[in-house]
Amino acid sequence: MTTARPARSTVATTPVAPPTSEQVGGGPRWRARYLGVLAGGTLLLVAATVGSVTIGSVPVPPTEVLSVAAHQVLPWLPADSGDPVVHRIVWQYRMPRALLAVLVGAGLALVGAVLQAVVRNPLADPFLLGASSGASFGAVAAIVSGVTVGGMVGLSGAAFLGALAALVLVYVMAGGRGRLTPGRLVLAGVALSYLFQAGYSFLLQRADAARLAQSALFWLLGSLAGARWYNLLLPAAGLAAGMVLLLAQWRSLNAVMAGTDTATALGVPVHRFRAQMFVLTSLLTGVMVAVTGAIAFVGLIVPHAARMLVGADHRRLLPASALLGAGFLQTVDIAARLLDSPRELPLSVVTAVCGVPFFLWLLRRRTTAQVVG
Numbered sequence: 001m002t003t004a005r006p007a008r009s010t011v012a013t014t015p016v017a018p019p020t021s022e023q024v025g026g027g028p029r030w031r032a033r034y035l036g037v038l039a040g041g042t043l044l045l046v047a048a049t050v051g052s053v054t055i056g057s058v059p060v061p062p063t064e065v066l067s068v069a070a071h072q073v074l075p076w077l078p079a080d081s082g083d084p085v086v087h088r089i090v091w092q093y094r095m096p097r098a099l100l101a102v103l104v105g106a107g108l109a110l111v112g113a114v115l116q117a118v119v120r121n122p123l124a125d126p127f128l129l130g131a132s133s134g135a136s137f138g139a140v141a142a143i144v145s146g147v148t149v150g151g152m153v154g155l156s157g158a159a160f161l162g163a164l165a166a167l168v169l170v171y172v173m174a175g176g177r178g179r180l181t182p183g184r185l186v187l188a189g190v191a192l193s194y195l196f197q198a199g200y201s202f203l204l205q206r207a208d209a210a211r212l213a214q215s216a217l218f219w220l221l222g223s224l225a226g227a228r229w230y231n232l233l234l235p236a237a238g239l240a241a242g243m244v245l246l247l248a249q250w251r252s253l254n255a256v257m258a259g260t261d262t263a264t265a266l267g268v269p270v271h272r273f274r275a276q277m278f279v280l281t282s283l284l285t286g287v288m289v290a291v292t293g294a295i296a297f298v299g300l301i302v303p304h305a306a307r308m309l310v311g312a313d314h315r316r317l318l319p320a321s322a323l324l325g326a327g328f329l330q331t332v333d334i335a336a337r338l339l340d341s342p343r344e345l346p347l348s349v350v351t352a353v354c355g356v357p358f359f360l361w362l363l364r365r366r367t368t369a370q371v372v373g
Contacts, residue, residue, distance in 0.1 A: 004028050018258035023256035034316045037309045041323040048330040052098040055337055058089055064091055066074060068165065097227040100291065102326040103296060104224075105171040105233040107242065107288045109325025111281045112299020113306070113317055117257040118277045122362055123186050126285045130166035130192035132296065135289040136220055138162025140200040143216045144207045156234055157313065160286030165280045166192055182240045221346035222295040231291055238287035245280060249273075250314040257312070294337055295329070296348045297355025306360070
């Protein structure tokens, strides 16, 4: 009786396989695969970014896009286009949108990879655990009340507080200082997501100014349409700081993903480490959500794809997830503009088309593993 319980518990609470010794050691096969993924992902990201800038009511050839970008970065180079209107369209409007997709996609994928390791659940991501809904509630409350201080910084602060509150509540409801139960974790996240959605729906209904309510509702659907160069500063700083801080903790992330007992034996203060990761991922989620609104499933799909390509070692998984997340959201934004042209679909509509089947596949796979176990 006592020997059967650990076996079932291991299957139920460790659905994300920890890295093997070969992956952590960085054997030749894994190093070659990692470098290949980085090179291929970078090329695809550049191609998607250039393609994103070419799309619009005024088509711009890719060569002209590259020429304008090169001229802005290296002013002594001549620009092919003699039309200042085309130059302004490319650099002032389309390029910030493309770069914002890169930053937000990378940030959400990074958060998803960390949350899946910290809570040891393959279904974890900012949206399913309620972090995105909490951030949305905080941002909508700031927009509707009109108390936002400092523009984007104040909006990001409100979104951060909402995301942090959501993750803390999910953690407490799913086990607190006891063992986290993956099923309870997801159920708590879904329940709190509905609660926060009801909260910001109530705020929108009670909003005094119709214009504020309309802008908040459009923002909730997820969009990159309003991107300008000044919008990129905060997400870029947040992503850079988050990547550095998380990469510094790659050993602890590997240890926690292997199990609480293993992490404790390796000297990792598990509860304090989880609390630190919750704060950091909440801050990163708040920064991203404040700029684009809530975008679902990026943090769920991309880390799994990266894990299949480069392994589960977070020293390689985190950069690969960020790179693939940037390319994924860039592709989603292109699809959102082309599928219903000349209108633009909300980003969450497109990501849901990809994310819901993937979520159901993961759920079926995990259920099958538990039954076999």
